[in-house]
Amino acid sequence: MEPVLLAALSVLFFFSFWNGFTDAANAIATVVATRVLTPIKAVALSAAGNFVGMFFFPTAVAVTMGEGIIRSSLVTAEILIAALIGGLAWDVLTWWFGLPTSESHVLVGSMIGVGVAAAGTDAINVSTILSKVVIPMVTSPTIAFIFAFFFTAAVMRLSLKSSPMKVNRYFSHIQLASSFFFSVTHGTNDAQKVMGLITAMFITYGYLSTFHVPLWVAFACHATISLGTLFGGWRIVHTMAHKITRLRPYQGACAETAAAVVLATTAVAGAPVSTTHAISGSIMGVGATRRFTAVRWGVAKSIVVAWILTIPLSAFFSYITCRVFMLAEIIVY
Template sequence: MTLLIIIIFLALAFDFINGFHDAANSIATIVATKVLTPFQAVLWAAFFNFLAYFISRYWIGEFKIGNTIAKTVSEDFITLEVILAGIIAAITWNLLTWKLGIPSSSSHTLIGGFMGAALAHAFTVDGADLNTVVNYAKVIPIILFIFMAPLIGMIVAYFITVLILNICRKANPSKADKWFKRLQLVSSALFSLGHGANDAQKVMGIIGAAVIYYHTQIDPMVEYKTAADPFKYFVEHWGWVPFTSFAMIALGTMSGGWKIVKTMGTKITKVTSLEGVAAETAGAITLYTAEHFGIPVSTTHTITGSIIGVGITKRVSAVRWGVTISLLWAWILTIPVSAIIAALLYYIISLF
């Protein structure tokens, strides 16, 4: 039980870190266009991060992404030590990229850590079939969306921007800018809802995997063994976990993440209020679509692709491709680096 409590504590700590690490996703453009001050922006984003709990729980009625995360690794290779190593690796990579101001994916570092620790565990099991460790039916769509999410965000943002420019081509520039600054409040709220719903569930998935393992292996409960879907049973009987997960990511968002705000809001391309509306709306559409299919995607990748999409509408050179390529490398490296860190941590934890 002690190890389970430690895992829950660290998972919620990761959730908090995820909030301030990814705060820039929701507020970078709204701060860059001076619609809200940084302090106002984080309060705005945090409110809608938390509001997403009530939408997921009482309107949608399920937590598909949390369920997906819990099942990315075969239950035969899940132990509390595996989950602990995965969480510590995810926290380590998140703090490192935050320190360097790199908008990497909290989603993918968590998944990479979980898989890396599970593979390390499989190597210690005699006769284990390494091909069965990872649930590829769940993981392959996640990996594909490393590239698909920013691409979809970019394409949708491009067409939304072009559409707005054509509709408003005869509008008074000053009046139009005032309207778009108001609309940015709406678009950033929509994106923050998507951010909260997408990212808070990932921590729920990890905690769910730990609780299910504990109650099937260490302190067996027949309800978990006989449930058609153990994760749904977990959500129903550990209702405080979803609530706390959404609350923690909201608190993390309130603490900000200013280095990443600077990268997202100014270094990729200069963003106007009109373009902020287009980028955030495109990002929200992408997140809601992925959530509908239960695919955990990176809010960081999504909004970055959307910002690139609005930049391309001006000219290709308006996007600082050197910065973008650096971000792309960080995205590609996140899962394997997190997996390696988690594997090493698993072997260290196993010594005790």
């Protein structure tokens, strides 16, 4: 295998690890906030769920990332390295300030940036981006909010005659399952984004003739995202779990279930949505069942601002990186 391919694989696997380090922690935010699990145990549960996700879902998200964002013939090792350098620049900034971002949108924005830099706007698959990225980006947190709101309201009504202690004890057990379910859906959704780019690159270089994800690629992507989860992301856990709204076990279970259903649905549909979007929307939906002032909308607003900026700024950084590579004749078109 050519050295440039090995370099691209290294960067892609690092991005998958970084995804776990910063983004997969969202999967444990609620179970930590409710005190059902300690952070260490919650991280271990989430890491296991991230890895198990490779066995349960089709590779529709991988197909979207590999063939649906930019013209597939452009997906070379050099292009991917430029895209990820630019995307990681934005990613590190948001992580440093403890602000949730979306690895999904970082990847999409980065691929758009290098596509435009290398071949102009004709390289961009606008229809796929609109149907698989933009529309789900808007609707997924909204649907998670609505689902979590009504799910929590139903649980509250059904639990009126039960003591709070009994309800919390019962839902402490349920939340273990809901947290694991959410981690599984997160693992399959986010690992597939890198899987898709690797597969597209192998097609470009003739290692594959059709788009199918090799088993070792799926294994490596899920393993690296799981390892990333084991190593951290505590700033974002704190933001997600404590600064948006405070939760009880039944609320945590409802939030995780709502977000997991959204992620599972979009994984089957091939939409690379944001785990952060889904869990943030569901946590706010849960908080709104008490009263709308229970949700700390100031923090929610800052998260939304970061989401809005992610695609254009990661595209900008990747565009600049790609142009520098082209000037240095690392990328030649």
